[in-house]
Amino acid sequence: MTKTLRTKKARSARADAIGALLDEYYPTTPVPLDHSDAYTLLVAVLLSAQCTDKRVNMVTPDLFAMADNPFDMARLQVDQIQHAIRSCGLAPTKAKNIHALSHLLIEEFDGEVPGTLKELTKLPGVGRKTAQVVLSQWFDVPSFPVDTHIHRLAERWGLSKAKNVRQTEEDLRALFPESTWNARHLQIIFYGREYCPARGHDLASCPICKAIEAGEL
Template structure:
């Protein structure tokens, strides 16, 4: 298969496997999604979903959150790891949203990336899942699978994102990035597949015998 043919097969098969793509992080609006994505760094979505109800009961809007002591927020988000840094970022970004954006999450990638604790991936997730703007957030699953499937050389996450955006139509990005994540969790896991085991890897590379060493 050519790279284009592999990409077409990936998109077609993932649509068959995951016709519905519910957003893994529980949220009620762009603000609660932004906070949940920030908390998900180096933490599972499942754990974040156990923490956010307690956090948003404490403060569910930027106005409420900015008035919370960082220590109070830290105590709630501790199970997510990196609690001091995440708590400080949540309180700080909430104040910025109130002071500079009228208490609303900006629908602008550059403005999102300027917020404390918000990197390119987090901003991309918010743009895609909160506002429906085409984006292709690349997490560890997508970075790993794109290499195993020969869609990128995996030189770095930015290169993987750029390569995937060239291969797939922009109208598919928001759904496809979730479909790849779901498949990466279910079938082509870091330890369960080495590029030769799962259905997708075997279909795309039927003659592959050696494990694929992926870049992180």
């Protein structure tokens, strides 16, 4: 486990170096969830909780064939939605939330997905992380969504010693330039999957951790 650096200056220097490596490894950051507009992205992100992006992308074609907008989704029964997403974790709760948020979008936002954090987090099942993913990936609003994977890597790399994702988000926002936030959160996710997993982590095959261990970062 990497010790958190004592000074902000040291953490900033390491963050800059990590950022340069992430830019080298992932110069482009494609959105991993298939979608066609803000609504389908919102639903896909909601489905991704405790579910892999690969699984979500397998599920959403059938779901969106039935309803790819809040008006059609609101006309479905919750059981129909649940059946379409049954292979995703927490399917019963997600189905209820998708149905309910579709109704709320119609009632309060004329069927349009709002573009602010405050409005998005009013929607059933939409927390801060989900809202920020939509803001960053569709509306291009500078955001730093932090999930458990980013939280884990921030601690492993000594960038944060926060006990929760909300504080980790604040720590990372302070370390990385705002102009990089939207790319950084995806780069960190991609890097974690490829080189720095929670289990079976091989230091020799992880360039960032290897460089930290050697005192190069």
